Amino acid sequence: MNASPMTMTAGELKWELPTRGRVGMFCLIAAESSIFVIFVVAYIFYIGKSLSGPMPREALEVPIFFTICLLSSSLTIHRAVKALRRADLRRFSRWWLATIALGATFLYGTAREWQRLIYEVGLTISTNLFGTTYYSLVGLHGFHVVVGLILLSAVMAFTWLGSVRHEHAYRVDVLSLYWHFVDAVWVVVFTVVYIIGR
Amino acid sequence: MATESVAFPAALPISRPVVDRLHEWVTTVDHKRLGILYIGYALVFLCIGGIEATIMRVQLMVPHNDLVSPQVFNRLFTMHGTTMIFFVAMPIVFGFANYMLPLMLGARDMAFPRLNAFSFWLTAFGGLLLYFSLLGASGLYGAGNAPDVGWFAYAPLTSQTFSRGHSTDFWTLSLLVSGIGSIGTAVNILTTILCVRCPGMTLGKMPMFAWLILVMAFLVLLCVGPLTAAQIMLTIDRYLGGHFFDVQAGGSAVVWMHFFWIFGHPEVYVLVMPAFAIVSEIIPVFSRKGLFGYPFMVAAGLAIGFLAMSVWAHHMFTVGMSSSANTFFVMTTMAIGVPTGIKIFNWLATMWGGRIHFRVPMLFCLGFLFQFLIAGLTGIMLSAAPFDWQLGNSYFVVAHFHYVIVGGILFAVFGAFYYWFPKMSGWMLSETLGRLHFVLFLIGFHLTFDFMHIPGLLGMPRRIYTYEPGRGWDIWNLIVTAGVVFQGAAILVFVGGLAWAFFRRKSAGNDPWDAWTLEWATSSPPASYNFATIPVVRSRRPLWDLKHPDDPDWKYEQ
Numbered sequence: 001m002n003a004s005p006m007t008m009t010a011g012e013l014k015w016e017l018p019t020r021g022r023v024g025m026f027c028l029i030a031a032e033s034s035i036f037v038i039f040v041v042a043y044i045f046y047i048g049k050s051l052s053g054p055m056p057r058e059a060l061e062v063p064i065f066f067t068i069c070l071l072s073s074s075l076t077i078h079r080a081v082k083a084l085r086r087a088d089l090r091r092f093s094r095w096w097l098a099t100i101a102l103g104a105t106f107l108y109g110t111a112r113e114w115q116r117l118i119y120e121v122g123l124t125i126s127t128n129l130f131g132t133t134y135y136s137l138v139g140l141h142g143f144h145v146v147v148g149l150i151l152l153s154a155v156m157a158f159t160w161l162g163s164v165r166h167e168h169a170y171r172v173d174v175l176s177l178y179w180h181f182v183d184a185v186w187v188v189v190f191t192v193v194y195i196i197g198r
Numbered sequence: 199m200a201t202e203s204v205a206f207p208a209a210l211p212i213s214r215p216v217v218d219r220l221h222e223w224v225t226t227v228d229h230k231r232l233g234i235l236y237i238g239y240a241l242v243f244l245c246i247g248g249i250e251a252t253i254m255r256v257q258l259m260v261p262h263n264d265l266v267s268p269q270v271f272n273r274l275f276t277m278h279g280t281t282m283i284f285f286v287a288m289p290i291v292f293g294f295a296n297y298m299l300p301l302m303l304g305a306r307d308m309a310f311p312r313l314n315a316f317s318f319w320l321t322a323f324g325g326l327l328l329y330f331s332l333l334g335a336s337g338l339y340g341a342g343n344a345p346d347v348g349w350f351a352y353a354p355l356t357s358q359t360f361s362r363g364h365s366t367d368f369w370t371l372s373l374l375v376s377g378i379g380s381i382g383t384a385v386n387i388l389t390t391i392l393c394v395r396c397p398g399m400t401l402g403k404m405p406m407f408a409w410l411i412l413v414m415a416f417l418v419l420l421c422v423g424p425l426t427a428a429q430i431m432l433t434i435d436r437y438l439g440g441h442f443f444d445v446q447a448g449g450s451a452v453v454w455m456h457f458f459w460i461f462g463h464p465e466v467y468v469l470v471m472p473a474f475a476i477v478s479e480i481i482p483v484f485s486r487k488g489l490f491g492y493p494f495m496v497a498a499g500l501a502i503g504f505l506a507m508s509v510w511a512h513h514m515f516t517v518g519m520s521s522s523a524n525t526f527f528v529m530t531t532m533a534i535g536v537p538t539g540i541k542i543f544n545w546l547a548t549m550w551g552g553r554i555h556f557r558v559p560m561l562f563c564l565g566f567l568f569q570f571l572i573a574g575l576t577g578i579m580l581s582a583a584p585f586d587w588q589l590g591n592s593y594f595v596v597a598h599f600h601y602v603i604v605g606g607i608l609f610a611v612f613g614a615f616y617y618w619f620p621k622m623s624g625w626m627l628s629e630t631l632g633r634l635h636f637v638l639f640l641i642g643f644h645l646t647f648d649f650m651h652i653p654g655l656l657g658m659p660r661r662i663y664t665y666e667p668g669r670g671w672d673i674w675n676l677i678v679t680a681g682v683v684f685q686g687a688a689i690l691v692f693v694g695g696l697a698w699a700f701f702r703r704k705s706a707g708n709d710p711w712d713a714w715t716l717e718w719a720t721s722s723p724p725a726s727y728n729f730a731t732i733p734v735v736r737s738r739r740p741l742w743d744l745k746h747p748d749d750p751d752w753k754y755e756q
Contacts, residue, residue, distance in 0.1 A: 017392065042457075125438045136431065
């Protein structure tokens with residue numbers, strides 16, 4: 001191969017392309033969104049089609065507190081990334097830990113709700129169509145929260161081990177995009193399940 | 199020409215132990231090796247799927263044939279369809295995209311090389327899972343069997359009641375696993391195209407190949423998600439007692455159809471976009487003219503990608519949708535013919551006035567053009583709902599989509615094979631054997647799939663394992679099966695051509711076709727780093743600029 005066939009001197013070419021991490025994450029989010037869309041459509045389509053109870057109105061209580069927890073974790077992770085950009089590691093690890101705590105609280109809320117539904121209301125995934133669509137949609141979201149928490153915790157562990165530094169702000173930012181997505185999906189799930197469907 | 203090659207030290211001394219070389223292939227993250235793995239894997243499954251098709255055709259050759267039982271026939275068409283779509287067509291186009299993209303974009307690798315390897319192995323294990331059903335579907339009791347629910351697996355055939363054992367689960371899992379692999383590849387392709395182009399290569403200067411692969415990857419992102427979601431729902435139904443597709447509990451079988459075809463139709467464009475991409479590279483080179491109407495080709499590609507997401511329910515006219523739904527899907531389906539027509543005219547205009555070289559890649563592309571046109575015309579016939587009510591689920595439909603997939607996509611892929619094999623291996627394929635392959639395959643294809651339309655028009659439904667004599671179908675089925683012989687012979691010639699190339703080792707040089715895109719600027723096969731120095735481009739045909747410094751493209755391109 002000729003080493004320089006293409007150097008037809010485009011002069012001082014200014015050449016900047018979008019960064020890989022962000023674009024890759026946006027692509028992943030697009031793919032994930034299409035999965036969620038199908039589950040949301042299935043949920044909406046099957047509202048009121050259950051042949052037997054319990055129905056959403058008698059089973060569901062609106063989880064306002066836990067929703068506030070999850071949504072505010074978007075704010076804390078944003079603060080954390082900003083702090084890391086400023087190389088303020090102390091603030092970063094505090095906000096990051098707050099994010100994990102808020103996410104875990106949300107997950108605890110889901111767990112308690114499911115426990116109540118299963119043991120008190122008697123609604124399982126096989127009880128009726130409502131149960132099937134409810135557990136699969138909320139469960140799919142919960143699964144994404146779990147994955148997010150595992151990733152966030154890994155970053156936390158690395159921070160405590162001292163290997164997260166200022167120059168990793170970009171990667172941490174890409175991870176925060178995923179977390180924002182998980183929160184945004186909850187807005188849709190919350191609206192569909194607890195407002196429209198109830 | 200200024201591209202005389204500077205010999206790099208041969209990349210791999212041949213004498214290393216086999217285990218070492220095998221280990222390198224298994225652990226590789228190089229886009230070129232992964233591309234070859236994808237293609238090789240797809241060719242193996244092409245043979246398997248082809249054998250399944252052959253058995254079905256022999257069964258249908260004469261009425262009242264009893265070569266296979268009805269149960270086995272169901273498994274055969276399920277496995278044939280699933281294999282050909284998910285483990286032949288998709289991997290082979292991913293393989294070419296993987297191999298060519300970084301080279302065409304002047305990059306050293308894909309954006310995420312390890313994700314690339316991960317995606318390939320997911321796809322590979324997905325295929326193994328599907329075929330493991332032959333052993334594992336009934337668990338440890340008795341003999342196993344393959345899935346028999348058809349490649350679109352309509353409910354309620356897939357419910358526990360009607361599908362005992364684990365055959366449907368192997369089908370579900372294999373699609374779920376390979377689907378995740380496809381999403382990984384699509385993320386990788388999109389990111390590569392958007393983020394790792396060489397300096398000077400603006401989006402408007404990318405090879406058409408890259409543009410159309412970009413559209414394909416975007417469609418994969420949007421359409422494989424629904425398939426994954428539907429498979430999760432099916433698993434919930436089968437294993438957790440869910441009711442998504444359980445009509446007895448208020449669920450809906452039609453919802454499965456919608457979810458499947460929201461994947462299933464864009465999937466057709468996922469497969470045909472790379473075929474367009476290949477043809478858009480080959481036709482200009484062998485017509486010795488630049489691609490006609492580049493901006494319109496891009497716009498048409500994007501329009502097809504956009505419309506592709508809104509035509510899925512034309513697979514469901516016979517289900518009985520509302521008339522407004524029918525009208526909508528008739529309109530969108532007919533509308534998608536417009537940008538496709540633009541593409542066909544632009545390829546013709548590229549050839550018009552060119553000095554056409556009828557080499558093997560070009561022959562396959564001409565076959566593609568002609569056959570894809572006919573496939574599109576029968577597609578427009580079927581897009582009219584009343585016509586579809588008459589012929590839906592008949593052999594006319596089978597003939598139509600095989601015309602798209604074999605006559606269109608497979609012909610283009612063979613063209614790509616002959617076009618880029620010299621780059622991938624460094625050796626030329628035999629022109630004579632290539633022509634023989636083309637002629638045999640052309641005859642076989644037309645014998646099989648032209649005549650397959652007729653029993654469809656005469657009312658022969660698809661997926662029947664045998665039929666009564668005296669309905670006027672007999673002779674047509676015999677002709678259709680006769681075509682298989684030619685197709686099989688063509689594939690043997692193709693394999694023979696590969697063996698010929700391997701043993702003759704006729705050197706191809708860097709640029710055997712006197713082509714214009716960046717992959718021909720590097721050695722054949724390219725070194726693992728692709729380019730010693732990252733190229734800088736100023737036009738859509740950087741090698742033209744290099745070969746004709748007196749008359750470069752960038753003087754005229756907008």
